[in-house]
Amino acid sequence: MKRRAFLLTAATAGCKSAKSSVAGQFGLGALGVARSAGPFSATDERWCWDELGRLAVFAREAQQSRPSAPVTQVLRELLFGELGFVREVTETDLGFVLLPNVLRSRRGSCVGLASVYLALTEALGVEARGVMMPGHFFVRVQARGQAENVELLRRGEPMPDSWYAGRFPVPGGHAREYARALTMNEALGVIEYNLGNERRRQLRLPEARSAYRRAVQHFPDFAEAHASLGSVLHILGELQQAAASYDTARSVNPHLPSVDVNLALLQKERGN
Numbered sequence: 001m002k003r004r005a006f007l008l009t010a011a012t013a014g015c016k017s018a019k020s021s022v023a024g025q026f027g028l029g030a031l032g033v034a035r036s037a038g039p040f041s042a043t044d045e046r047w048c049w050d051e052l053g054r055l056a057v058f059a060r061e062a063q064q065s066r067p068s069a070p071v072t073q074v075l076r077e078l079l080f081g082e083l084g085f086v087r088e089v090t091e092t093d094l095g096f097v098l099l100p101n102v103l104r105s106r107r108g109s110c111v112g113l114a115s116v117y118l119a120l121t122e123a124l125g126v127e128a129r130g131v132m133m134p135g136h137f138f139v140r141v142q143a144r145g146q147a148e149n150v151e152l153l154r155r156g157e158p159m160p161d162s163w164y165a166g167r168f169p170v171p172g173g174h175a176r177e178y179a180r181a182l183t184m185n186e187a188l189g190v191i192e193y194n195l196g197n198e199r200r201r202q203l204r205l206p207e208a209r210s211a212y213r214r215a216v217q218h219f220p221d222f223a224e225a226h227a228s229l230g231s232v233l234h235i236l237g238e239l240q241q242a243a244a245s246y247d248t249a250r251s252v253n254p255h256l257p258s259v260d261v262n263l264a265l266l267q268k269e270r271g272n
Contacts, residue, residue, distance in 0.1 A: 019049040022123035029188040030099040048100045056123040076156030087153045097194045110137045113152035129181035133168035172255030177221045189219025223253035
């Protein structure tokens, strides 16, 4: 208890520089997505940076006390043990996706937990990247010359590539957006895609359109995002732009389900 109280004091004392010590490309971008989803105040942003700084302090001390332990083990025990982060696999609410919400509730989807993990590893200077499979997202950490997959829906358990290939098969066997380490911008595109999906479920279609557009700007090879953007544009009656999005989705991933059906329907409507 005394040790943790000391760490809390240290983190609080350094709160003025917390943003500068933990801010990185992914963290800034993830908060930007939360800001676009709104409402998100300056107080919320300060809290988020302070909380990330606090977690980074805990992680660094844990690493220093166990220098021989792999960083993935240290973070697994910290996040899913001491801090009590848990998974959410049924609800689609953005509270389980956006970085500030997941930090507060300690509960997240695969994308939400990955957002915390990527922001924290970025603050620690650990090389980690998001990896996407159809309907799933996880993190791959590069440390001590080896890559390790971190399965966040299984409390950070390391899982081999073969497990993901069997559980989340890629239509057609291969597509360039899946099973590879994404750039930080591409990972932000995945969060924007989830934001778009939720806004579409809520029938907030202009907001869904905006989120999908940001998703494909961040991640041009994300065929599902192009197809979803086409679907929303289709519903909104922007048929020419919808056709362009469908065409892009099909060219990026010819095996993506339903695109040909939607495109044929759109062409029929334009003909009429």
